[in-house]
Amino acid sequence: MNDLDLITMQEAIDLLQVSRSTIDRWRKSKRLPFIKIGKEIFFHKEDLQRWIRQHTNIKEPVESLPTNQSISKTITIGYQSQTAHMWSPLLMNKLGLFEEELSRTCPSSSLQIRWVNARNGLELIEGMIAGEIQIASIGDYPIMVSQHLSKMLPNFNPILLAFDGKTSQSEGISLVIPKESNFHDLTDIHGQTLATVMNSSAGYRLNRLLLGLNADCEVINQDMNLCFSNIIDRGIGASVMWEPYVSLSESQGAATIRFDGFTDDYLTGLIAQDEWAQLNDDIVIAYLKAHIRTHQFAREYPLKAAKLLSESTGIAHKITTRIVSKVRWDAAVYKQDLDTLKNLAIADQTSSHFSGSQSHGASPPYRGYYLDEASKKLNLMRIYDQPIEGDWSLEYLY
Missing domain, CATH: 3.40.190.10 (Periplasmic binding protein-like II)
Structure with a gap:
C-alpha cells in the first residue's frame, strides 16, 4: 500500500485525532475522499491533504502528514x-x-x-x-x-x-446607583451621566431602558472595573452592571434597581x-x-x-x-x-x-x-440535536 501512498483508517484517526464515527460521518456528509479495498477503508495522502486545506482554510501547502507520532x-x-x-x-x-x-x-x-x-x-x-x-x-x-x-x-x-x-427576566443585571445619591425612582435618570460596557448584555439593556423612558442622558463606555470604581467614588450618576459587580456595589452601600418589566x-x-x-x-x-x-x-x-x-x-x-x-x-x-x-x-x-x-x-x-x-x-437523559420545547425544567439540568 505504501507504493500507492495510502494510509489506513487507524492512521487517519491518529493523524486527525478524531474518532472512527467522525471520519465515517465526514465520508458521508463532507465527501472526505476514501478508497475501499475489500472491507478495508484507505485514504490517499494527497487527497487527504487537499481535503484538509479545503476545510480549514489553509492556504499554504502541507509539507507532510506524520503517521506514527502524536500531534x-x-x-x-x-x-x-x-x-x-x-x-x-x-x-x-x-x-x-x-x-x-x-x-x-x-x-x-x-x-x-x-x-x-x-x-x-x-x-x-x-x-x-x-x-x-x-x-x-x-x-x-x-x-x-x-x-x-x-x-x-x-x-x-x-x-x-x-x-x-x-x-430569568434579566436578573443579574441591574442599574446601580452610588451611595447617598438623590435617586428616588427611574425618572431621576434624566440628565445623568451613565456608564456601562457598550455592545454588551448590560449595554443593550441600558439602551432599552433609555428608550422606554425617552431619557436624555450622557452614556460613556467603561469596563466593569472602572464602572465599579466610579460608582464607589460617586464619579458617575449610575451604571448598568452585571454580577458580581452588582453584589460588590451593594456591599459598599450602593443601591440597585432591577430591570422590572423586562421579560427577556x-x-x-x-x-x-x-x-x-x-x-x-x-x-x-x-x-x-x-x-x-x-x-x-x-x-x-x-x-x-x-x-x-x-x-x-x-x-x-x-x-x-x-x-x-x-x-x-x-x-x-x-x-x-x-x-x-x-x-x-x-x-x-x-x-x-x-x-x-x-x-x-x-x-x-x-x-x-x-x-x-x-x-x-455522561449517561444523562439525551438532549438530542433540537432545542427543548416548553419552560426551563427543574428536574433536568445539564
Missing part, C-alpha cells in the same frame, strides 16, 4: 472572570475537568490548553475571528453580534454549542467556529462534558464551588455563595432561549442611543449534535 496542538478557551454567569470555565480550570476529559478522549495526543481571560465578549469574538480562540464564553448580546459579523466576514462562521449561566431572560453561552468544531468534534464534545460536569458541581456543591471561585477571583466567599445559588447552571438549549435571542435582535433594530448601533440579526445556528453526544457519554 501537538493548543486549544484556547476564552472566558470572562469578571462575569459571574460565565464562571464555569474558571471553575472548570480549577477542577481540571477539561484536562481530564481530553485525556480520556485523546490519550495519545499532546494537546495543550490555554485559558484567555477577556474583559468583554467582543474581545473574545475578535480573538475567534483571528483564529486565536477556539471556544468562547460570551453573553447574549455579543452572541447576536457574532452572527452579525459573520454576515460581513465570510470566513467567520460562529455556532452556538450550549448555554452557560441563565437567570439573561443568557450566556458558548460559541465556536463551525469549521473548526467539525474538524475537532471530539475536543468539542470533551469540553462540553467538562462543561456539564462543572454545572453539576456548582449545583450539587454550591459552597465548595463558591469557595473555589472566591479563591480565584478574590471576591468574598459570602458574595460568591449568593451569586452561585441564584444562577441556573444549565447548558441545555431551549426553544424559549433561542426566541429570547431573536427578541433581542428585533428590539435592537430600534436602537438609537449608542453610536454605531444597528441590528445584529438572529443568533448563530445551534449545533445540538455536540451537546447531545456529551450528554450521552
Whole structure:
C-alpha cells in the first residue's frame, strides 16, 4: 500500500485525532475522499491533504502528514472572570475537568490548553475571528453580534454549542446607583451621566431602558472595573452592571434597581467556529462534558464551588455563595432561549442611543449534535440535536 501512498483508517484517526464515527460521518456528509479495498477503508495522502486545506482554510501547502507520532496542538478557551454567569470555565480550570476529559478522549495526543481571560465578549469574538480562540464564553448580546459579523466576514462562521449561566427576566443585571445619591425612582435618570460596557448584555439593556423612558442622558463606555470604581467614588450618576459587580456595589452601600418589566431572560453561552468544531468534534464534545460536569458541581456543591471561585477571583466567599445559588447552571438549549435571542435582535433594530448601533440579526445556528453526544457519554437523559420545547425544567439540568 505504501507504493500507492495510502494510509489506513487507524492512521487517519491518529493523524486527525478524531474518532472512527467522525471520519465515517465526514465520508458521508463532507465527501472526505476514501478508497475501499475489500472491507478495508484507505485514504490517499494527497487527497487527504487537499481535503484538509479545503476545510480549514489553509492556504499554504502541507509539507507532510506524520503517521506514527502524536500531534501537538493548543486549544484556547476564552472566558470572562469578571462575569459571574460565565464562571464555569474558571471553575472548570480549577477542577481540571477539561484536562481530564481530553485525556480520556485523546490519550495519545499532546494537546495543550490555554485559558484567555477577556474583559468583554467582543474581545473574545475578535480573538475567534483571528483564529486565536477556539471556544468562547460570551453573553447574549455579543452572541447576536457574532452572527452579525459573520454576515460581513465570510470566513467567520460562529455556532452556538450550549448555554452557560441563565437567570430569568434579566436578573443579574441591574442599574446601580452610588451611595447617598438623590435617586428616588427611574425618572431621576434624566440628565445623568451613565456608564456601562457598550455592545454588551448590560449595554443593550441600558439602551432599552433609555428608550422606554425617552431619557436624555450622557452614556460613556467603561469596563466593569472602572464602572465599579466610579460608582464607589460617586464619579458617575449610575451604571448598568452585571454580577458580581452588582453584589460588590451593594456591599459598599450602593443601591440597585432591577430591570422590572423586562421579560427577556439573561443568557450566556458558548460559541465556536463551525469549521473548526467539525474538524475537532471530539475536543468539542470533551469540553462540553467538562462543561456539564462543572454545572453539576456548582449545583450539587454550591459552597465548595463558591469557595473555589472566591479563591480565584478574590471576591468574598459570602458574595460568591449568593451569586452561585441564584444562577441556573444549565447548558441545555431551549426553544424559549433561542426566541429570547431573536427578541433581542428585533428590539435592537430600534436602537438609537449608542453610536454605531444597528441590528445584529438572529443568533448563530445551534449545533445540538455536540451537546447531545456529551450528554450521552455522561449517561444523562439525551438532549438530542433540537432545542427543548416548553419552560426551563427543574428536574433536568445539564
